[in-house]
Amino acid sequence: MSKSNKSKAEKITAAKRDSLIELLKMEGAKIYNDLDKGQFPQFSVPSRSVSNIVYDKKLKQYILGKAASLRSSRNMAQLRSFTQLIWLAFFANRLIQEKKSSTLRDIYYSSQAFEIDFEDQPESDNIIVDLEAVLARPREDFHIFPEERSSVFGDLTIEYTVPGYEGRRTNLSDHPDGYLIGPSLSSAELVDTSAELVIAIEKGGLFTRFVEEKVDKKFKAIIVDTAGQAPRSTRYLLKRLREQMGLPVVILTDGDVYGEHIAMVIKSGSANAAHLRDLTVSDAKWVGVWASDIEKYKLPTIPMTESDIKRIYDLQKDPRYQEGIWKKELEVFLRLKRKAELEAFSKYGLTNITDKYLPEKLELAKSL
């Protein structure tokens, strides 16, 4: 592929990259000028405290309010975290310029070479979130990814944009284990698909079963393993599948309160990422396993723990759980005080879930 004939994917990626570099340069220049004038530089960091996280009904997700705090290098207590923040901006700038990616853990270790002294990884993770908040860009944009990876499988052709692979295409049904949703896949351009549906599934075990049972073909679906609570790169991919490829997303989780919340986070984000907007699939549909399914399908159950029950009460206070199935299923869970896993369908045979439950649920989903 020639330079003059850049693909659309490359153009989009480059534009995004350039704007981020420009943003970083601006922040750097502000600090540079303050220092040059003999002033203590400072950052304005949007507050991520609970009081500043509000639910936006229009966006159907949590967003940050207007509160922001100044992190000043004049303040002795903030000096270290100020330095950490500008170091991270500096490091992210290098990652972007050199087209390298890094993990959260790698950031923590890299800091030591610059004598930045993060006490532990949670501290460095927290600074990464600070930088996301300051720039209003997800860390994936500056090439920082979590360690854990979820997977994707199905007829989807992508085109890589990472160095050395630019323009190379892959079909995600080529590998029966699925493809890891890593940095290169996250930044790849989505080119083509025959699928009509995305099924996000909570568990790796069921994901493999779905591949074996050719759910992708039977239901014309792209299957995504969220590996529990979906990492942001996975949510980002789901969003792009919805928006760029126009595919509806359904979510299949364990029959417990955590499963319900995993679905909700895909749909409307998490409070932790309230400073980011591009991670939600607001019309994603949670198809089960519902609490009412436990009764309907007479699934084998186990009793809820106290923390399960406490979690129900907590979610009942959440504005997103005030209507529809979200509200109704919480109530049923609370009444049953029992939960069931996706594997519970094995009671009726290994393929029962794909043969019976899934078609029924997908049919039902159309009316949701």
Add this chain to the structure above:
Amino acid sequence: MSKETFNQISPSEFFYRNRDLAGFSNPTRSLYTAVREFVENGLDACDQQGILPDIHLSIKALDPEKPDPKPYVLTVKDNGPGMESKHIPLAFGTVLYGSKFGLKQARGMFGLGATMAILYGQITTNKPVTVSSSIDGKSLNEYEMMLDIQKNKPVIIKHKTIQTNKKGLSVSITLEGDYSKAGAKIRDYVYQTSLITPYATISFDDPKGEKFHYKRIVETMPPPPTIIKPHPHGVDVETIRRMIVDTHYQIPTLDNIMIDKVRKELNLSKKNLNFEGIMARAEKKWSSLSRPVRVIVAIMSFLQMDFDKIMKIRLDDIDLAHKRLTYWDFGESKSVTIEMPKSNPYYKQLANTVQGESVVSFLTKRFQRVGPSTALKFAEFAQIKPDKRIGALTNDELVQLSDSLQKYEDFLSPDPSCLAPLGEEPLAKGMEQFFKPDFSAVIQRSASAYSGFPFVVEMGIAYGGGIPAGKMTVYRFANRIPLLYDEGSDVVMQVVNETDWSRYKVKNESPLVIVTHICSTRIPYKTVGKENVADRPEIEKELKLALQFLARKLSAYMSKKGLAEIEKKRSNLYQKYLPLIAQFATELAAKPKEPAYKKLIKDLNTNVEVKQE
């Protein structure tokens, strides 16, 4: 049945048998005690004459190859006033002979210890003591002596007079000691003595060839203590009885010697005057007459007798209450009683002499800080007639007097002029020199008293600098003597340990030294070993107040130091992080060179040192 025998023992025999009491229980302790006694005597001698002391102590083994305990030669030289040649044998060769029996503060109380050390040396090595003294810095008398323990008498072996160019006293004894065990204590003792005597130069040559030299730090000596009268609270019945016997007077015996004395004082050795002549002469010379002569003259005036007549009678009784005088007339062989006319001017003189002073005058003259009005108020309190003659007090009245003296609250506090505290400045300088601290403070409390004994507490505190961290060190002194033993049960330790140091921002391992000095005419030691002070409430209170005062000062310093440390930490933090920020910002902003941020650090650097005021 065996017959019980009674015999009297001499003082030296007594101390020989009870040498443990004075600290001569074993070779280790004895060597240490002997050092103390001689060094303290030397310092006392210089103190009393206002001479800046120069003390040289040496200990040498007679046979260094022998294992301890073994004989050592202990020599202490001072540059004091020396001692007159004629006093030397008695002072160093008998027990209970000395110049320290007055009421004032001195290191040793009776100078007993030195003789004890000599005694101990003699009984363990059978070697004589050598004393050499020069009072004029020209001639020196040197005695070599042994003690006759049973007779409490010196036995002079050698005495010579030689030329010298140095004043002072040198004592050298041979005694059995254990330096390997006592050495640490002795070195401590010398070190601490130098600390509390900063106006002295003290050197010590130890048996292993090591030399310790502590040079004089201050050139001025604290004023010497004065001998004072006792405070009413500080006396017991026996002391009062002795004081009374001192003031009133036994009728002298009318013998030839006495008559000669009267004639001599009246200047009548060659003349023979009649009665009127004698009286006229006595009246003329009255003010120069001695008390016994006055008594005899008074009696002669009542009897209307001249010398011839008076030599033929024997005085039997003088009954002042009934103004009667009874005598035995040898010529007539009969007893005669005459009335003593009150109008006779000699009557009062006689009464005063025989019965002593009135209670009021006794109190005002014989005790410190008692004036006539206090004495009168006291007499009322004690229910004793103020003009009652103390010679006429019965035993019961004496006890009543003594008890009342203890109980009466309104006596002024004792006069501390008999005390010799070191003073704030010398103490502060000594501590500076010894510990080289970052911070130090001293205080001298004003005088106070317990049971009638005046005392003064001095205290110093030093922090940081040359003082090693670890546990805090407390140096205890009493009357300028370091107390090295029995630390645990001492009142000072009690006060220090009861202090909540965290309130003063002091941690357990703080590099801290506390120096306490208690001066008193009588230190209330807990034991005969004189190494720990008992917890008298008055002393405890003074110690507490002194310590609190110093701790508050330390605390203020610690606060400032804390601020300085924060300031320093702050500065360090900026010095570390600002260059990093500049470096990252430069690359982010894609600038060719770093911003001019160094001024920011420079501004931070000012005002970070905290100095002690």
